[in-house]
Amino acid sequence: MVRSVVAAVIMVAFLGACMGRTGFRWLLSGIGWTPDSTSYQEKLISAVGATLALLLVYWITHQAxxxxxxxxxxGSMGATTVLVFAMPHGMLSQPWSVVGGHLVSAAVGVACATWLPLGAWVAALAVGASIFLMMVLRCLHPPGGATAMIAVLGGPAIQQAGFGFLLYPILLDALVIVAAALLFNNLFHWRRYPLALARYQVQRTPGIAPEDFHYALRQMNAYVDIEFDDLLHLVELANEHAKSHGVSEADLVESGCYSNGLPGSNWAVRQILFILPRRPGRSGRVRYRVVAGNGLGAEGICRLSEFALWARYRVERADDGWHRIKGVDPADHGRS
Structure with missing residues (x-):
């Protein structure tokens, strides 16, 4: 085991050295490795909650x-604890998904084991059928697939229990996890479980209505693990942040790069080549070059006030693209 881990680390290091920094980042992005926005405190809370709930589930299950x-x-219930404690606001983690998902999957698995000849194909059929029913009943829960397979391949003890397996231990285990999630997650003000307890006063963003989001989700035709109000709240927070971090004339500096923050093909980044300060009877002016996006390579001259209105925020270029600069160095103001 230790040798395997060491070999994997050496292989990753070797790939990083061969591909370079940019190539290695591309590789990580390609396999789904993304930056993490949660604190170590949040990670620890998730781990402690899952551990406590699973200890209780382990004891109950071994009684049955x-x-x-x-x-x-x-093991199936352990996967559930990952969702309800690490992703308590996710749609796959909500009580109906947990209880309904396990019950539906267990029922499908027991039915397949009872009415069909045993075999690996029966277990696969049980998982597929449980996925379909969970989606129809709006209780999609990934660990439910494992529960369906366990009901088929779990052995004589489950076969003897029959449909009683649904009530004990499956239903009891699921209810215990939900109860533990209710008690534990709500100890922390930023966690609310179930999600119905977390309701935000959402101010609709200009130009984007709830119906627009519904339309976009239908066009995607894919399962999105985020509650609709959370999605609107996320957009509202991003909109507020964008409004509160504009660029003023005093923020403009020579050689600085600024983005207009527009989506799609309208996005552009301009670099200030030089600034002509205000003179009596004449406003200050800026000469710039478009260094990315719409109009790449073009140059122009405009008033300081016009450039400040165009610019949303200052940016800098990194290996993986353009990044917003969070703060402005006060020393830069003297050069404007």
Whole structure:
């Protein structure tokens, strides 16, 4: 095991050295590795909550089932604890998804094991059917797929329990996890479980209505694990942040790069070549070059006030693209 880990680390380091910094970042992005926005405190809280809930589930399950069968069921419930404690605001983590997902999947699995000849194909059929029913009943829960497979391949103990397996231990385990999530997650003001307890006063962003979001989601035709009000709240917070961090004339500096912050093909970055300060009877002027986006390579001259209105924020170029500069160095103001 240790040798395998060491070999993997060496291989990753070797790839990084061969591909260079930019190539290595592209590789990480390609495999789905993305920056993490959660604090270590949040990570620890998630881990502690899942551990406490799973200890209780482990004990309950071993009272109903023995040996390897109990371990299988505990494994499925362990996946559920990851969702409800690490992603308590996710749609896949909500009580109906947890309880309904496990019950539907267990029922499908027991039915397949009871009415069909046992075989690997029956387990695969049970998982596929449970996914379909969970989506139809709006209780999609990934660990439910494992529960369906366990009901088919779990052995004599589950076969003897029959449909009673749904109530004990599956239903009881699911209810215990939901109850633990209710008690634990709500100890922290930034966590609310279930999500119905977290309701935001959302001010609709100009030009974007809830119906527009509904239309966009229908066009995507894919399952999005975010509650609709959370999506609107996210856009509202981003809009407020953008409004509160504009660029003033005093922020403009020579050689600085500024983005207009527009989406799609309208996006552009201008670099200030030089600034002509205000003179009596004449406003200050800026000469700039477009260094990215719409109009790449073009140059122009405009008033300081016009450039400040055009610019949303100052940016700088990195290996993986343009990044917003959060603060402005007060020393730069003297050069404007």
């Amino acid at each position: 089932l023995g040996g390897d069968t109990a371990l299988w069921v505990t």
